[in-house]
Amino acid sequence: MLLDETGLINERFHSEFAPAEAMDALWAAGWRHFGQHFFRYNFGIHAGRVMRVLPLRIDLARFTFSKSQRRNLRRNSGLELTIGRLGATEESRRLFERHRLRFAEGKPERLEDFVPATALASPCEAFQLSVREGGRLVAESYFDLGKRSASSVFAMFDPAITAAGLGIFTLLKEIEHSLDLGLDHFYLGYAYDGESFYDYKKRFRASEYFDWKDNWREFRNG
Numbered sequence: 001m002l003l004d005e006t007g008l009i010n011e012r013f014h015s016e017f018a019p020a021e022a023m024d025a026l027w028a029a030g031w032r033h034f035g036q037h038f039f040r041y042n043f044g045i046h047a048g049r050v051m052r053v054l055p056l057r058i059d060l061a062r063f064t065f066s067k068s069q070r071r072n073l074r075r076n077s078g079l080e081l082t083i084g085r086l087g088a089t090e091e092s093r094r095l096f097e098r099h100r101l102r103f104a105e106g107k108p109e110r111l112e113d114f115v116p117a118t119a120l121a122s123p124c125e126a127f128q129l130s131v132r133e134g135g136r137l138v139a140e141s142y143f144d145l146g147k148r149s150a151s152s153v154f155a156m157f158d159p160a161i162t163a164a165g166l167g168i169f170t171l172l173k174e175i176e177h178s179l180d181l182g183l184d185h186f187y188l189g190y191a192y193d194g195e196s197f198y199d200y201k202k203r204f205r206a207s208e209y210f211d212w213k214d215n216w217r218e219f220r221n222g
Contacts, residue, residue: 008042008043009030009040009041009042009043009212010040010041010042010043011039011040011041012037012038012039012040013038014036014037014038015036015038015123016036016123017123017124018038018123018124019124020124020125020145020146020147021146021147022146023124023144023145023146023147023149023151024146024147024148024149026038027057027146027149027151027185027187028149028185028216029210029214030042030055030210030212032055032151032189032190033123033124033153034113034114034115034153034154035112035113035114035115035116035121035122035123036116036121036122036123040055041053042212044190044192046194046196047196051192051193051194051196052193053190053191053192053193054190054191054192054193054202054209054219055187055190055210056187056188056189056190056191056201056202056204056207056208056209056210056219057149057185057186057187057188057207057208057210058175058185058186058187058188058204058205058206058207058208059184059185059206059207059208060178060179060183060184060185060186060206061184061206062205062206063175063179063186063204063205063206064205064206065172066203066205069172072165072168072169072172073169073172073173075165076131076164076165076166076169079131079132079133079169080131080132080133080135081129081130081131081132081173082129082130083128083129083130083173083177084127084128084130085119085127085128086115086118086119086122086127086128086142087117087118087119087128088111088112088115088117088118088128091137092111092128092137092140093111095137095138095139095140095156095157095158096108096110096111096156098158098159098160099156099157099158099159100156101159102159111154111156114142114153114154115128115142115153115154122144124144124145124146125144125145125146126142126143126144126145126153127142127143127144127145128140128141128142128143129141129142129143129170129173129174131157131166131169133161138157138161138166139155139156139157139158139166139167139169139170140155140156140157140170141153141154141155141156141170141171141174142154142155143174148183148184148185149178149183149184149185149186149187150174150177150178150181150183151186151187151189152171152186152187152188152189153189155167155170155171157170167200168200171188171200174186188201188204188207189201202219202221203221207219207221
């Protein structure tokens with residue numbers, strides 16, 4: 001799938017505070033943020049290739065879980081899950097150090113490059129979802145809330161536990177939480193129009209992509 005020609009977009013700004021309504025508007029215009037650093041771009045380089053960037057979101061009013069997603073939720077239903085205000089811990093950083101070893105390209109360096117250490121340092125309302133097995137932290141994800149939407153920021157899991165699909169599990173629980181709150185949209189972040197490690201974001205029903213011309217259009221994978 002290819003986007004229409006739009007020209008190069010590569011914009012960024014810094015903000016210490018953005019109200020909930022502003023976050024909704026920024027996400028709807030293709031913006032992302034890590035901490036107080038906001039950015040949007042419509043081309044990226046992956047595996048030595050220039051690819052078009054696809055901002056993706058779910059229309060929650062039309063969303064249903066697929067069979068495989070329901071299996072994932074059932075498989076991990078015995079894990080301890082908590083959702084609370086952003087507050088990364090030393091345990092979080094140790095998990096990040098294990099998680100980052102998964103990457104052969106674009107290996108993340110620090111957890112703080114994606115999320116601030118505390119909720120007070122975030123420009124918007126930020127939360128973390130923690131998953132434990134036998135008291136041990138095995139997965140953690142971070143997401144933001146606007147007024148009518150939520151956005152996934154970053155997720156990590158113990159690479160020694162691959163069969164459980166914990167990366168998808170935390171994303172599914174964020175979507176479930178957004179449904180419980182009655183929100184309109186859940187933003188999945190960026191993917192590419194070509195094959196990449198972001199392709200898991202393309203497997204959700206009722207997904208839409210931003211065409212970089214101020215329109216969200218129905219996304220059909222394949």
